[in-house]
Amino acid sequence: MLIRVTKEPRRDIMLFIKNGTIYTMAGSVIEKGSILIKDGKILEVGKDLVAPLDAEIIDAEGKMVLPGFIDAHSHLGMWEEGIGFEGDDGNEAMDPVTPHLRAIDAINPMDISFEEAYMAGVTSVVTGPGSANVIGGMSVAIKTYGRRIDDMIIKEPIAMKIAFGENPKRVYYGQKKSPMTRMATAAILRESLYKAKSYLEKKELAKDDPSKMPEFDIKMEALAKVLKKEIPLKAHAHRADDIFTALRIAKEFDVDITLDHCTEGHLIADYLAEEGKGAIVGPTLSNRSKFELKNLTFNTPRILHEAGVKIAITTDSPVIPLQYLPICAGLAHKFGLDEMEALKAITINAAEIVGIDDRVGSIEVGKDADIIIVEGNPIKDIDYKTYMTIINGEIVYR
Incomplete structure (x- = not known):
């Protein structure tokens, strides 16, 4: 070496x-x-x-x-290898709305997981906050080699992380605060986007009169990037109903969105094909650790592809170590996905879905x-x- x-x-x-x-x-x-x-x-x-x-x-x-292989959804460098709380920087699980958080401020590129990634051929990743919060913060696309994150960036920010389903429910149920239901998760997201829309409108009206400018709000400034379609929402959604909720809200606010995990995508493949959104599928090489994963299967990439949905395959690192990305693609091939499509799912498709195909x-x-x-x-x-x-x-x- x-x-x-x-x-x-x-x-x-x-x-x-x-x-x-x-x-x-x-x-x-x-x-x-x-x-x-x-x-x-x-x-x-x-x-x-x-x-x-x-x-x-x-x-x-x-x-x-x-x-080089690309993982379109990971948390590389945000949960460091083998050190627990000291290296756990992916979830600020005290407030369900944290759009102003930036992944680049938490990533440690000297973690051994980076070396293991590029040794296995993974050269680019999208990495970002976890799914404890309804709105988790801004993800970044980076190369896997370097010592200073500022020198490794492909695009920053690249997406705004949002989460549906069990994770925010579980986190905030433990704190006895909202959201404890899927209704509340959706409502909190809507409320935040409405506030950001109002904030933008006030700024636009006040551009010729600084005295009317709204007080600076770092959360609203971050969400403004979504409303102006500078970055998409990056939706953690495993279950079919959560996927549909993510799409519903994106349509309500006319914003871009990527569907991440998409565990039950094979159950609604025809609908997703009509929507025209790509699916970032995984982590499938894992156990059914919660109820919303009960339909977990490596058939999902094949069924989505056959329906006409563009797919990428993810490890959700560190859920599955990033160096096993090609193995995940290989298992999708074993379950019927065409070999070339399996390669595309960890190269050009991944790049196109997240918007970095001009580079990689x-x-x-x-x-x-x-x-x-x-x-x-x-x-x-x-x-x-x-x-x-x-x-x-x-x-x-x-």
């Missing part, structure tokens, strides 16, 4: 990958293909490319070359050079090996 510790990705590195079977996730598979990487970006992709004299040559003969998710000219080279097939072979991980054009694992 080789790990280069640098302050930020080195932009002077030129790499030339040759002889690999390239799964671009943007078209056909290229046999005996080549990739030229310069200044952290993909410069050329194809067959019969000529290597520059000053490039480091990487021979990928007999190996698969893939875009496929091997295309101009995109970030986040590339993995593997021995074996990560979807089919339990003993596949990561030969090399490249992030931002730098070899971070060999």
